[in-house]
Amino acid sequence: MILPKEESTTDTNKLLILGSGSFARKDLLISVGLIPDKVEIPDVDERLKLNESPRHYVKRIATLKANAINSKKGSYVITADTTVTVGSRVLIKTSNEIKAERYLRLLSGRRHSVFTAFCVKHNDKIVLKLVKTVLKMKFLTNEEIRAYIDSGEWMNCAGAYSIQGRAKCFFPFISGCYSNVIGLPLPSLIGVLRALGYYRK
Numbered sequence: 001m002i003l004p005k006e007e008s009t010t011d012t013n014k015l016l017i018l019g020s021g022s023f024a025r026k027d028l029l030i031s032v033g034l035i036p037d038k039v040e041i042p043d044v045d046e047r048l049k050l051n052e053s054p055r056h057y058v059k060r061i062a063t064l065k066a067n068a069i070n071s072k073k074g075s076y077v078i079t080a081d082t083t084v085t086v087g088s089r090v091l092i093k094t095s096n097e098i099k100a101e102r103y104l105r106l107l108s109g110r111r112h113s114v115f116t117a118f119c120v121k122h123n124d125k126i127v128l129k130l131v132k133t134v135l136k137m138k139f140l141t142n143e144e145i146r147a148y149i150d151s152g153e154w155m156n157c158a159g160a161y162s163i164q165g166r167a168k169c170f171f172p173f174i175s176g177c178y179s180n181v182i183g184l185p186l187p188s189l190i191g192v193l194r195a196l197g198y199y200r201k
Helices: 022-033 054-068 095-106 141-151 165-170 179-181 185-196
Strands: 003-004 016-018 076-086 088-091 111-122 125-136 173-175 198-200
Touching: 003 088, 003 095, 016 022, 054 076, 054 111, 054 125, 076 095, 076 179, 088 095, 095 141, 111 179, 125 185, 141 165
Parallel strands: 016 076
Antiparallel strands: 003 198, 076 088, 076 111, 111 125, 125 173
């Protein structure tokens, strides 16, 4: 488990807080021993602004989430936001089946980028990082698109796919951090946590 340097595990002020309702992000943290002491879902407006770039969008939302969570001194708060871009289009999370099918048809056979911005808030300091991963989706048949839509796995996912599920077979090419596509670039995140006083026991 990740622990603050020279501190006891019984120090209740030294909490690791995940500021996200994403099960995928929580599972990613747990998979590397970063077990959140607490999960909070920040209440922020995640709507994309007119002409807002994907880089600015995810950084703005991750920062809004960090500022929306009140934490005790000494705690470490992790927030993040992820979006998918293809060409000039930003494919934010959707729960609309028609839009999801449109997203998948747009991505089919093309390269696209996934941007995740994450914040670590510790005391009065917020560290913000942005990571980009490039992927290529294979050409999807009508049957593959229909089956994936029917699975419901795409709901509330940027780009209308969840790469850790059935969609993992859609991608013959990935350049960059795989966990970034799921929602948290773990190597970068762990580096920031260590710089702020966490270490791996």
